[in-house]
Amino acid sequence: MQINDTLKPTEVALLYQAHHRWLSGWLRSRVGCSEHAADLAQDTFVRLLRARQLSPLKEPRAYLSSIARGLMIDQFRRRALERAYQESLSHLPEAEVPSEENRLVILDTLARLDRALHQLKPRARQAFLLAQLDGLSIVQIALRLGVSRATVERDLAKALGVCYRLRYADA
Amino acid sequence: MPTPDNAPAQAQVDQAIDWLVKLRFDSPCPRTEQQFQHWLASHPHNPLAWQRVSHLSDELAGLPKGLSRRTLDGSQRQRINRRDHLKLLTVLAVGGSLGWAAREPLGIPQLLADSSTATGERRQLQGSDGSRIQLNTASAIDLRYSAEQRRLQLVRGEVSLDSNPNDNRPFRIDTRIGQLATLDGQLLLRENDQGLLLAVRRGEVTLFPTSASPRRVLPGETLQVWASGSFQAVTLHGDPWGWTDGVLSVQQMPLGEFIAELARYRPGLLRCAPEVADLKVSGTYQLADTGQILQLLTRSLPVRVDYRTRYWVSIGAA
Numbered sequence: 001m002q003i004n005d006t007l008k009p010t011e012v013a014l015l016y017q018a019h020h021r022w023l024s025g026w027l028r029s030r031v032g033c034s035e036h037a038a039d040l041a042q043d044t045f046v047r048l049l050r051a052r053q054l055s056p057l058k059e060p061r062a063y064l065s066s067i068a069r070g071l072m073i074d075q076f077r078r079r080a081l082e083r084a085y086q087e088s089l090s091h092l093p094e095a096e097v098p099s100e101e102n103r104l105v106i107l108d109t110l111a112r113l114d115r116a117l118h119q120l121k122p123r124a125r126q127a128f129l130l131a132q133l134d135g136l137s138i139v140q141i142a143l144r145l146g147v148s149r150a151t152v153e154r155d156l157a158k159a160l161g162v163c164y165r166l167r168y169a170d171a
Numbered sequence: 172m173p174t175p176d177n178a179p180a181q182a183q184v185d186q187a188i189d190w191l192v193k194l195r196f197d198s199p200c201p202r203t204e205q206q207f208q209h210w211l212a213s214h215p216h217n218p219l220a221w222q223r224v225s226h227l228s229d230e231l232a233g234l235p236k237g238l239s240r241r242t243l244d245g246s247q248r249q250r251i252n253r254r255d256h257l258k259l260l261t262v263l264a265v266g267g268s269l270g271w272a273a274r275e276p277l278g279i280p281q282l283l284a285d286s287s288t289a290t291g292e293r294r295q296l297q298g299s300d301g302s303r304i305q306l307n308t309a310s311a312i313d314l315r316y317s318a319e320q321r322r323l324q325l326v327r328g329e330v331s332l333d334s335n336p337n338d339n340r341p342f343r344i345d346t347r348i349g350q351l352a353t354l355d356g357q358l359l360l361r362e363n364d365q366g367l368l369l370a371v372r373r374g375e376v377t378l379f380p381t382s383a384s385p386r387r388v389l390p391g392e393t394l395q396v397w398a399s400g401s402f403q404a405v406t407l408h409g410d411p412w413g414w415t416d417g418v419l420s421v422q423q424m425p426l427g428e429f430i431a432e433l434a435r436y437r438p439g440l441l442r443c444a445p446e447v448a449d450l451k452v453s454g455t456y457q458l459a460d461t462g463q464i465l466q467l468l469t470r471s472l473p474v475r476v477d478y479r480t481r482y483w484v485s486i487g488a489a
Contacts, residue, residue, distance in 0.1 A: 084245025132231040
């Protein structure tokens with residue numbers, strides 16, 4: 001069961017009591033807005049509840065701040081992505097502009113893809129985009145990138161592995 | 172690592188991914204499909220692993236192609252200048268200016284081409300190489316990474332660089348008075364009226380003034396470099412690194428100098444009357460609230476603060 005390798009809720013509660021105020025201050029000094037900092041602090045503890053972690057934490061504050069830093073980066077990337085999406089819409093004919101409902105689905109998927117791409121080497125990134133977005137076959141990609149089929153297969157498997165982790169494991 | 176009962180193990184996921192690559196991105200022969208069916212039935216977790224992996228790929232395949240490409244390109248903020256093979260750094264603001272960055276109507280190219288701060292703002296950036304860069308108030312830099320080197324140009328103001336020593340590309344820094352180079356340095360650069368203040372905290376930094384011979388600068392050294400290329404070790408009335416922790420930390424600093432320092436962080440005019448300019452200030456002050464710092468001064472020194480307007484403030488004798 002998952003309980004085995006996550007912190008127990010009572011442990012998280014203790015961490016919350018001991019470090020929540022400190023974490024809020026730490027975040028406030030970085031985001032410059034106390035409401036925003038409070039939200040991020042809450043999100044950090046939510047993430048902590050779900051994180052795989054064999055208790056006890058040796059350096060809780062270092063751990064909490066690294067989660068919080070990750071959340072800040074995610075948020076920044078998400079905003080950059082939304083801005084880029086908005087900009088890209090201007091290049092589309094109106095008929096092709098996705099509906100508002102689809103917008104969120106597309107942005108969520110792109111956000112995960114964007115995070116995955118950041119973890120890949122340039123060649124794997126390119127191969128994965130050519131396969132997934134452009135629908136090219138392995139042979140076509142191998143020709144295009146000047147590498148062997150086996151290399152393309154490895155790159156694609158690697159990329160899918162990263163996507164899988166982001167989608168199902170590190171949620 | 173223990174796995175929850177309902178999740179497929181890593182081995183099953185890896186196998187499902189290999190099948191997906193074969194079946195979706197290649198033209199599988201009937202025999203391959205047969206083998207796949209056999210694999211699917213060979214372990215109770217395989218169907219779920221396959222379902223998850225193929226769902227993942229379906230989601231991505233369902234993305235609108237052109238729009239997604241443009242959005243990803245934009246968000247990764249990587250513009251490759253093919254002519255000189257310089258790659259712009261992916262700059263992630265991870266620091267104090269998130270709220271500001273979100274409100275600022277800057278397009279992505281501007282955010283990328285250079286990073287800058289407004290008066291009173293400080294910003295922390297992380298380079299794609301893992302180096303940490305902080306910009307002080309009213310500052311601007313330009314960052315460019317290539318396969319051979321990392322490059323930072325101080326356009327204006329003050330910057331601290333904590334170079335990631337695990338990256339073995341040299342870091343070159345261009346300033347008005349010349350170039351600096353380091354591999355593993357943690358250093359601070361501040362433009363001032365006379366030229367440039369350079370402080371090194373870690374690692375080795377080499378200074379190449381435009382019109383003088385190179386000089387190694389070691390941890391603990393603080394140098395004032397003049398435009399002529401000459402330089403001199405200096406002792407300051409305060410900690411030049413204070414702002415990187417959000418504070419102004421001074422010892423026995425003349426009030427006139429202190430107010431000039433504070434004025435860098437405040438929009439508008441901040442004046443100090445000559446008759447109180449030689450009073451000495453010591454202490455550590457939070458830069459987040461410069462109004463409060465002025466208020467604190469009136470408690471420790473015989474001075475008063477006159478607000479003609481919010482942006483025109485003078486300090487005089489009490």
